[in-house]
Amino acid sequence: MDNTRKRTRQSGPPETSRKGSEQMTGAQILCEQLLREGVDTVFGYPGGVVLPIFDALYDSPIRFILTRHEQGATHAADAYARATGKVGVVLVTSGPGATNTVTGLATANMDSTPMVVLTGQVKTNLIGNDAFQEADITGITRPITKHNYIVKDTALLARTIKEAFHIAKTGRPGPVLVDLPVDVSSGSAVMGDETEPMDLPGYHVRVNGHIRQIKRAAEAINRSERPVIYAGGGVILSNGSEALRALVDKANAPVTTTLLGLGCYDENAYRSLRMLGMHGTAYANFAVQECDLLVSVGARFDDRITGDVKRFAPHAKIIHIDIDPASISKCVKVDIPVVGDAKYILSEMLDYIEPRDRSDWFARIDALKSKYPLIYDNSGEEIKPQYVIEEVSRQTQGKAIVCTGVGQHQMWTAQFYKFSQPRHIMTSGGLGTMGFGLPAAIGAQIACPDATVVDIDGDSSFSMTLNEIPTAVEHGLPLKVCVLNNGYMGMVRQWQELFYRRRYSKSELGHPCFAKLAEAFGAVGLTAKTKAEVPGVIEQMLKEDRCCVVDFQIAREENVWPMVASGKGLHEMSGLPTDASEMV
Amino acid sequence: MKRTLSVLVQNQPGVLAHVAGMFAARSFNIDSLAVGRTEDPGLSRMTIVVLGDDAILEQVRKQLGKIVPVMKIFDYTGDNLVLRDLMLLKVSAPPEKRAEIQAMIEMFHGKVVDVDSRFVMVEIAGPEEKIEAFIDMCRPYGIKDVVRTGMIAMPRHHRSK
Numbered sequence: 056m057d058n059t060r061k062r063t064r065q066s067g068p069p070e071t072s073r074k075g076s077e078q079m080t081g082a083q084i085l086c087e088q089l090l091r092e093g094v095d096t097v098f099g100y101p102g103g104v105v106l107p108i109f110d111a112l113y114d115s116p117i118r119f120i121l122t123r124h125e126q127g128a129t130h131a132a133d134a135y136a137r138a139t140g141k142v143g144v145v146l147v148t149s150g151p152g153a154t155n156t157v158t159g160l161a162t163a164n165m166d167s168t169p170m171v172v173l174t175g176q177v178k179t180n181l182i183g184n185d186a187f188q189e190a191d192i193t194g195i196t197r198p199i200t201k202h203n204y205i206v207k208d209t210a211l212l213a214r215t216i217k218e219a220f221h222i223a224k225t226g227r228p229g230p231v232l233v234d235l236p237v238d239v240s241s242g243s244a245v246m247g248d249e250t251e252p253m254d255l256p257g258y259h260v261r262v263n264g265h266i267r268q269i270k271r272a273a274e275a276i277n278r279s280e281r282p283v284i285y286a287g288g289g290v291i292l293s294n295g296s297e298a299l300r301a302l303v304d305k306a307n308a309p310v311t312t313t314l315l316g317l318g319c320y321d322e323n324a325y326r327s328l329r330m331l332g333m334h335g336t337a338y339a340n341f342a343v344q345e346c347d348l349l350v351s352v353g354a355r356f357d358d359r360i361t362g363d364v365k366r367f368a369p370h371a372k373i374i375h376i377d378i379d380p381a382s383i384s385k386c387v388k389v390d391i392p393v394v395g396d397a398k399y400i401l402s403e404m405l406d407y408i409e410p411r412d413r414s415d416w417f418a419r420i421d422a423l424k425s426k427y428p429l430i431y432d433n434s435g436e437e438i439k440p441q442y443v444i445e446e447v448s449r450q451t452q453g454k455a456i457v458c459t460g461v462g463q464h465q466m467w468t469a470q471f472y473k474f475s476q477p478r479h480i481m482t483s484g485g486l487g488t489m490g491f492g493l494p495a496a497i498g499a500q501i502a503c504p505d506a507t508v509v510d511i512d513g514d515s516s517f518s519m520t521l522n523e524i525p526t527a528v529e530h531g532l533p534l535k536v537c538v539l540n541n542g543y544m545g546m547v548r549q550w551q552e553l554f555y556r557r558r559y560s561k562s563e564l565g566h567p568c569f570a571k572l573a574e575a576f577g578a579v580g581l582t583a584k585t586k587a588e589v590p591g592v593i594e595q596m597l598k599e600d601r602c603c604v605v606d607f608q609i610a611r612e613e614n615v616w617p618m619v620a621s622g623k624g625l626h627e628m629s630g631l632p633t634d635a636s637e638m639v
Numbered sequence: 640m641k642r643t644l645s646v647l648v649q650n651q652p653g654v655l656a657h658v659a660g661m662f663a664a665r666s667f668n669i670d671s672l673a674v675g676r677t678e679d680p681g682l683s684r685m686t687i688v689v690l691g692d693d694a695i696l697e698q699v700r701k702q703l704g705k706i707v708p709v710m711k712i713f714d715y716t717g718d719n720l721v722l723r724d725l726m727l728l729k730v731s732a733p734p735e736k737r738a739e740i741q742a743m744i745e746m747f748h749g750k751v752v753d754v755d756s757r758f759v760m761v762e763i764a765g766p767e768e769k770i771e772a773f774i775d776m777c778r779p780y781g782i783k784d785v786v787r788t789g790m791i792a793m794p795r796h797h798r799s800k
């Protein structure tokens with residue numbers, strides 16, 4: 056049952072005004088503090104030691120989304136956060152409930168998503184006794200969270216939750232776990248008011264960049280003949296897309312984005328080079344290798360971007376704008392670091408940027424664009440995955456929120472869906488978590504009820520979390536799930552084809568009929584087997600007002616090109632339309 | 640290269656695990672780590688001797704800075720430091736060797752803290768080379784046990800940082 060419709064609150068003052076001397080249970084304090092943090096939705100799954108909290112939630116206006124697995128709850132909350140910029144919240148029980156959040160926490164931690172995960176814990180006096188459903192979840196998750204807590208006293212609960220939200224959403228965002236022993240949530244205390252101070256003397260966030268560094272960076276841009284701006288997830292996290300667009304346009308510089316930065320600059324615009332990296336566009340990669348200045352904004356020089364680090368951007372001076380000092384000079388030596396918030400720094404820098412004619416540089420880029428467009432062979436009758444994505448992109452005018460699993464389909468989505476707005480791609484970049492797509496689509500649709508939410512998934516990725524279809528059905532979410540079904544772990548198969556002499560060891564797998572399976576779950580199930588059916592079936596899918604799963608039976612051994620094989624320089628791409636390599 | 644960091648942390652459960660775990664997770668090398676309370680009961684100080692070059696040390700410092708209960712990090716590289724490692728060492732000391740051993744202990748400004756018919760226990764503090772040298776000198780007699788605290792350090796001149 057959708058519990059937003061479940062009950063209206065009984066008489067009495069609204070929760071938010073409760074304060075002062077009244078004794079409250081830990082569970083009530085928790086619900087109250089969540090409201091103070093502006094939480095309207097929690098994803099999760101119940102169990103023994105969190106029953107006091109679920110009982111308090113029964114009276115709370117907070118909407119609870121019951122998933123079918125705790126991993127699903129974490130990915131849904133993650134996408135909820137990516138779509139809105141708010142903190143995604145998860146509530147699960149101790150032991151197995153808590154350990155099931157591990158993959159979701161690691162996913163969020165790698166991609167810097169603000170999340171608070173509340174786990175139940177056994178009674179404080181049983182901790183360490185191997186009690187029933189006990190797991191040392193703070194120990195387990197310490198390396199994969201931004202921070203974590205165990206609360207041992209009901210009186211400290213409100214402040215701890217406040218700190219958890221503050222840490223999750225400020226600076227470089229990330230997931231924070233709070234472990235709640237059952238005696239703490241069932242115990243009672245007096246709750247302080249909103250002004251209760253936090254105790255975080257070691258936690259410092261630098262928002263304003265140093266003005267001297269900002270000016271140095273602007274001067275370097277003004278002097279550059281061949282600059283490239285390389286924008287990442289940090290631009291989206293800082294809500295800095297507008298500021299980026301203003302800077303790019305004034306500086307008259309081409310811009311490439313990472314997988315996680317897609318949409319922070321309109322990919323249809325003239326200055327866009329689209330995505331760079333292992334499976335980025337050839338023209339973005341060549342431009343990076345040829346540029347004399349690389350301006351990184353909220354991007355972390357991941358090894359999928361740089362290829363062989365020693366030969367990365369060999370002619371370029373590097374500016375790095377990042378809120379996390381530890382990101383700077385971690386992988387690549389930076390010439391001009393600017394520590395602070397991307398939006399703030401970009402806006403501040405705009406005043407110092409001088410417009411400059413760079414027609415030679417853009418002429419070079421235009422030549423690269425026309426020589427190396429993204430292409431694929433669509434001449435046969437088979438369904439090409441790229442074609443499905445282009446058609447989805449066309450029919451949704453590039454405006455859908457697009458979620459993905461991990462694999463070839465994820466890369467094709469990045470290449471062939473034209474993203475024009477921030478917060479429109481939900482994909483696991485850093486951890487590469489298969490199974491992210493469907494639960495992420497649920498979280499995104501809950502966050503944006505009026506948006507068209509499309510999950511472009513792989514058959515194997517989808518199989519990992521398709522148990523969440525009932526969650527979508529139960530909440531009436533009109534998700535569009537496009538399963539690009541090649542009957543393979545396609546990305547694994549591609550590597551085996553290229554590097555292991557086509558020995559397809561354990562990468563082929565059989566599936567149930569996805570359409571029938573969807574129907575059995577109460578969703579709409581469709582199948583497309585030929586190219587001719589594709590536009591019609593997508594049209595039908597987009598019209599459905601129920602969750603709709605389409606099984607696209609695609610060309611089985613299609614590969615993702617271009618590709619920078621590991622250890623290669625970024626310019627050494629295979630699968631380019633012509634064999635000519637550029638001088639770098 | 641060995642470098643000494645002094646890290647002031649909030650005295651909270653899990654903070655030692657957090658710091659030690661970060662070193663392991665990012666494969667930084669700890670040579671020694673000593674923790675103890677400070678004059679402020681809310682704070683502890685960790686003295687960490689790290690192996691690594693400048694770039695590694697910079698990452699170590701930045702990654703330490705990201706740990707929420709870590710309040711301050713002092714890099715003592717290049718500072719004029721007082722360095723101390725405290726050791727308890729039990730060495731075999733038969734009656735005929737006892738005078739010889741006693742002389743050696745005095746030479747190192749060590750202190751005999753326990754004796755029985757077969758062994759003496761020595762307490763000795765100092766910089767690493769001194770401790771190592773003492774261990775080497777004792778080896779021929781037969782070392783029964785060694786316990787060391789790990790290095791602690793304090794700069795000679797007060798720094799206002």
Ligand SMILES: Cc1cc2nc3c(=O)[nH]c(=O)nc-3n(C[C@H](O)[C@H](O)[C@H](O)COP(=O)(O)OP(=O)(O)OC[C@H]3O[C@@H](n4cnc5c(N)ncnc54)[C@H](O)[C@@H]3O)c2cc1C
Pocket residue numbers: 165166167226227228286287288289290292293312313314315316330331332333334335352353354355356357359360376377378379382395396397398461462465466483484485486487488546
């Ligand atoms: C199969 C597969 C293939 C892939 N291939 C590619 C590829 O070809 N190309 C590609 O781009 N990626 C690819 N990826 C993704 C890649 O692994 C990384 O996840 C991605 O490149 C990281 O993006 P990012 O650099 O934007 O960093 P993010 O992980 O988004 O990090 C954000 C950065 O911004 C900083 N930041 C956060 N908030 C702010 C703020 N307010 N202000 C300033 N800075 C801030 C953070 O400190 C961090 O340094 C692939 C992933 C998979 C699974």
Ligand SMILES: Cc1ncc(C[n+]2csc(CCOP(=O)(O)OP(=O)(O)O)c2C)c(N)n1
Pocket residue numbers: 460461462463464465486487488489490512513514515516517539541543544545546547
């Ligand atoms: C949870 C998890 N397990 C294993 C992997 C390794 N892996 C990366 S891509 C991939 C295959 C994905 O297959 P599919 O979802 O069908 O997508 P395709 O590549 O065929 O489009 C695998 C197994 C992973 N990324 N995540």
Ligand SMILES: [Mg+2]
Pocket residue numbers: 462513514515539540541542543544545
């Ligand atoms: Mg597949």
